Amino acid sequence: MNFNSFLMLLLLVFPLFAQEKVSLQLKWHHQFQFAGYYAAVEQGYYKDEGLEVTLKDRNPALNNIEQVLNGASQYGIGDSVLLVYLAQKKPIVIVAPIFQHSPNVLITLKSSGIDSPYGLIGKRIALYPNDADGLPLLAMLYESGVTKEGFSRLKTHFNIDDLTAKKVDATHGYATNEPYTLREKGFETNVIYPQSFGVDFYGDMLFTTQDELTHHPKRVEAMKRATIKGWEYAIAHKEEMIHLIQSKYHGTQTIDKLRFEADGIIAAIAPSSYPIGTFNQGRFDYIQKMLERHGLVNSRLSLNQQIYRDASGLRQKVLEYISLDGIVYYVNPMTLKK
Secondary structure, eight states, X not given: OOHHHHXXXXXXXXXXXXXXXXXXXXXXXXXXXGHHHHHHHHTTHHHHTTEEEEEEOOOTTSOHHHHHHTTSOSEEEXXXXXXXXXXXXXXXXXXXXXXXXXXXXXXXXXXXXXXXXXXXXXXXXXXXSSGGGGHHHHHHHHHTTHHHHOOEEEEXXXXXXXXXXXXOSEEEEETTTHHHHHHHTTOXXXXXXXXXXXXXXXXXXXXXXXXXXXXXXXXXXXXXXXXXXXXXXXXXXXXHHXXXXXXXXXXXXXXXXXXXXXXXXXXHXXXXXXXXXXXXXXXXXXXXXXXXXXXXXXXOOOOTTTBOOOTTSOXXXXXXXXXXXXXXXXXXXXXXXX
16 A cells, blocks of 8 residues: 555544544532543543543633533533523523432521521521522422511522621522531531422533534433443542542642532432432423422423433433322332333
């Protein structure tokens, strides 16, 4: 084979090995919350799928959901607020729920004696300025009767000193973050989890756009597959990922703080109870009904086109759930007779 023939062959073969470049817009700054995506990059899971993925740090001045919708990134991370966007007819596709539970919580000082939403009637509560950022918290207050009985709402950008100075009786936060910060400041806290009071929303979910799914369906499938592998690795190698975040991703948190966050994130993913990426139609229906009661969703959503199904057309995971008297049970359909 002469040189020209070899060069021609090389040019024909090279594109087969070219990596497709995409970017993933993170929901916040680098921390263990995104450890699975770091693992998918570092362990070569994205590369094995033919993807070159750039992870973009969050700019708080910009709407991270809109950054995906406007094409600045092909993929993003959002929580149950994605249902609000879907109700507004935004072309979003939920690829995989990663956090089975939302880390959004209300925090009080232990000295206040307030350890449930029922103790917040008539109290001062600092909530997110944007309702969409604190959907589980608003739903919990509504479902527990606090909204009806009344409370004093303060819309604030988070300032932990408002709680320690007793300017507010409760404040919003992440179970993986603020309780640790307060503990380091010498304050004991009560953490009020919405899921403990009947409000169990999804946390972080990988999402993309209808355009991406229409034009690159195999890429969406590859992105999902590699991301789930990344999270499986991150959970199994927690300490390794903690040191990676601090060294390579310039994490500003201490090792001890990252360990605290990691434990909380893994609890939110609940890998011992659900395969990572589990989607449940009944769960989405339940969340949607709550959003309807809050006036955030005006009509029933058809999620047939908004929830990604894999190439076989099956739902994202094998678990199927039923709800009886408000209690959710699940069965593995593989054990059922056809």
